[in-house]
Amino acid sequence: MNFDVKTYLKLRKTWVNEALTGIFSARKAPEPLFEAMRYSLMAGGKRIRPILMMAAYEIFRENGRDILPFACAMEMVHTYSLIHDDLPAMDDDDLRRGMPTCHKVYGDAMAILAGDGLLTEAFHLISDDARAGGWPADARLAALRELAAGAGVDGMVGGQAMDILSEHKEVGIETVRFIHARKTAALIRAAVRMGALLGNAPDNDLTALTRYGEAIGTAFQIVDDVLDVEGDTELLGKAAGADDKLEKATYPHVAGLAESKREAARLIKQAKEVLGPFGEKAEPLKGIAELILERNT
Amino acid sequence: MNFDVKTYLKLRKTWVNEALTGIFSARKAPEPLFEAMRYSLMAGGKRIRPILMMAAYEIFRENGRDILPFACAMEMVHTYSLIHDDLPAMDDDDLRRGMPTCHKVYGDAMAILAGDGLLTEAFHLISDDARAGGWPADARLAALRELAAGAGVDGMVGGQAMDILSEHKEVGIETVRFIHARKTAALIRAAVRMGALLGNAPDNDLTALTRYGEAIGTAFQIVDDVLDVEGDTELLGKAAGADDKLEKATYPHVAGLAESKREAARLIKQAKEVLGPFGEKAEPLKGIAELILERNT
Numbered sequence: 001m002n003f004d005v006k007t008y009l010k011l012r013k014t015w016v017n018e019a020l021t022g023i024f025s026a027r028k029a030p031e032p033l034f035e036a037m038r039y040s041l042m043a044g045g046k047r048i049r050p051i052l053m054m055a056a057y058e059i060f061r062e063n064g065r066d067i068l069p070f071a072c073a074m075e076m077v078h079t080y081s082l083i084h085d086d087l088p089a090m091d092d093d094d095l096r097r098g099m100p101t102c103h104k105v106y107g108d109a110m111a112i113l114a115g116d117g118l119l120t121e122a123f124h125l126i127s128d129d130a131r132a133g134g135w136p137a138d139a140r141l142a143a144l145r146e147l148a149a150g151a152g153v154d155g156m157v158g159g160q161a162m163d164i165l166s167e168h169k170e171v172g173i174e175t176v177r178f179i180h181a182r183k184t185a186a187l188i189r190a191a192v193r194m195g196a197l198l199g200n201a202p203d204n205d206l207t208a209l210t211r212y213g214e215a216i217g218t219a220f221q222i223v224d225d226v227l228d229v230e231g232d233t234e235l236l237g238k239a240a241g242a243d244d245k246l247e248k249a250t251y252p253h254v255a256g257l258a259e260s261k262r263e264a265a266r267l268i269k270q271a272k273e274v275l276g277p278f279g280e281k282a283e284p285l286k287g288i289a290e291l292i293l294e295r296n297t
Numbered sequence: 298m299n300f301d302v303k304t305y306l307k308l309r310k311t312w313v314n315e316a317l318t319g320i321f322s323a324r325k326a327p328e329p330l331f332e333a334m335r336y337s338l339m340a341g342g343k344r345i346r347p348i349l350m351m352a353a354y355e356i357f358r359e360n361g362r363d364i365l366p367f368a369c370a371m372e373m374v375h376t377y378s379l380i381h382d383d384l385p386a387m388d389d390d391d392l393r394r395g396m397p398t399c400h401k402v403y404g405d406a407m408a409i410l411a412g413d414g415l416l417t418e419a420f421h422l423i424s425d426d427a428r429a430g431g432w433p434a435d436a437r438l439a440a441l442r443e444l445a446a447g448a449g450v451d452g453m454v455g456g457q458a459m460d461i462l463s464e465h466k467e468v469g470i471e472t473v474r475f476i477h478a479r480k481t482a483a484l485i486r487a488a489v490r491m492g493a494l495l496g497n498a499p500d501n502d503l504t505a506l507t508r509y510g511e512a513i514g515t516a517f518q519i520v521d522d523v524l525d526v527e528g529d530t531e532l533l534g535k536a537a538g539a540d541d542k543l544e545k546a547t548y549p550h551v552a553g554l555a556e557s558k559r560e561a562a563r564l565i566k567q568a569k570e571v572l573g574p575f576g577e578k579a580e581p582l583k584g585i586a587e588l589i590l591e592r593n594t
Contacts (some may be wrong), residue, residue: 002333032458034450034459037450087386087409087530090406110458110461112409113381113457114492115453116454123445128442137435140434145426148425153331155415157330157410157417158330161330286581
């Protein structure tokens with residue numbers, strides 16, 4: 001097989017970075033606010049969510065670049081969530097991707113506003129005729145709905161709330177699953193679904209890809225929890241052992257390291273099986289699933 | 298003349314409160330998060346922005362209730378901005394509408410997430426077919442665009458950033474105008490424009506109502522600044538003198554109290570003149586403009 005997932009990722013990461021740079025060079029606002037937004041947005045993220053969106057889209061349509069405004073909106077929402085999660089009032093992290101976190105550089109007020117600005121800008125981008133050019137209104141609304149549902153109280157925000165509320169408490173595996181499904185899997189699921197919806201996927205394909213998104217999203221967070229225990233601060237670019245310090249409700253904490261790794265492997269296997277009917281067109285999604293399991297950063 | 302603006306406001310406030318209650322009773326999330334969102338959302342706000350939206354709509358269409366999902370989304374965005382502005386890292390206010398602020402009751406983390414949740418929920422509500430029932434996709438997208446533009450980096454978030462950045466600094470009247478136009482007027486302008494757009498207003502009417510929104514929005518903030526100097530903490534329901542403590546860039550600070558009052562009166566006069574061509578249909582908007590000038594809370 002000739003498919004090389006690393007080359008695939010690299011090209012699309014370039015597309016996303018170029019598109020994000022373009023969006024921000026065309027906007028005006030008080031400079032320290034924009035600097036704070038750009039700082040976190042361009043801090044070397046892997047762009048997994050936008051790339052998943054494009055990969056799902058490309059099962060049904062030719063060119064992933066067609067949905068770059070949506071992919072950029074997704075990355076803005078992801079970045080806002082990192083900025084707010086790192087705040088002293090939340091997880092209080094000083095380091096992210098090997099760099100000082102947004103509030104360490106720009107202060108708490110600018111970091112809160114940078115997050116608010118990125119979240120709002122994501123919705124502005126998709127609703128703006130001049131920038132989400134050419135996509136029909138109903139497709140843009142459907143994409144917005146997925147993004148808002150994945151990011152909101154039934155998704156990421158709800159998961160983050162439960163995560164914070166469970167610190168320093170003994171919780172069971174159901175609570176950890178509740179947190180993982182919302183805090184991490186909801187937005188990854190939304191990314192895959194947005195790509196499929198924009199690609200006009202038939203219902204049964206959308207259902208299959210939704211299951212794929214949930215499975216890799218959950219595995220992603222379990223691997224994250226494992227890396228927090230086993231990983232290296234320098235390699236991770238953020239402080240290892242941070243979960244333990246806050247007595248976070250993590251998968252390794254409730255199920256042990258060995259079972260966590262087995263569960264992540266099971267989920268990735270399941271995600272790949274779901275892709276079966278798509279054949280070669282799903283090679284990118286399959287490759288990304290494998291990378292999620294193997295990642296060490 | 299028989300038009301009674303107080304009765305008009307009271308009825309519509311009831312509509313908005315009932316609709317907001319309905320939205321939240323149908324949703325599920327970790328309880329302390331929802332409690333924090335509801336606490337601030339139902340803390341006795343005057344619902345000026347949603348009512349302005351309905352009043353603008355009613356110039357062109359019969360029933361303001363038709364746009365309640367949009368009106369509720371607007372109030373959610375306004376409420377999120379209050380929660381985040383009150384945070385210790387921002388304006389550090391303990392009191393709002395006579396009650397402890399969100400973070401004083403639920404802690405900083407839940408307050409940040411409650412704000413994030415409300416902002417996201419606003420966009421979810423409008424993009425959700427099940428809840429923004431019946432409105433065509435292009436009207437919903439246009440409304441979303443107005444909301445996001447008014448709330449984002451070119452609007453409210455940008456204004457709030459400049460407001461924070463100008464604390465403890467000597468700034469000129471241009472900076473105060475920049476802050477007022479964005480921090481306050483942008484969202485009020487968006488409320489009026491959303492009503493007009495949903496009412497399918499002709500272009501020249503939309504232009505006139507945009508000017509009305511800008512004028513009353515700016516006057517609203519000038520009166521707010523004046524009340525912070527002259528008002529009574531008990532009546533205001535928030536600490537008077539807070540601007541002075543932070544050496545905020547306010548209109549009274551750069552232009553004096555007397556000139557601030559004259560400027561507010563000029564703006565309200567201008568707003569009412571713009572409404573001339575709409576005749577009786579604009580009585581509610583005229584009445585609201587007058588109330589903004591006369592308000593003492």
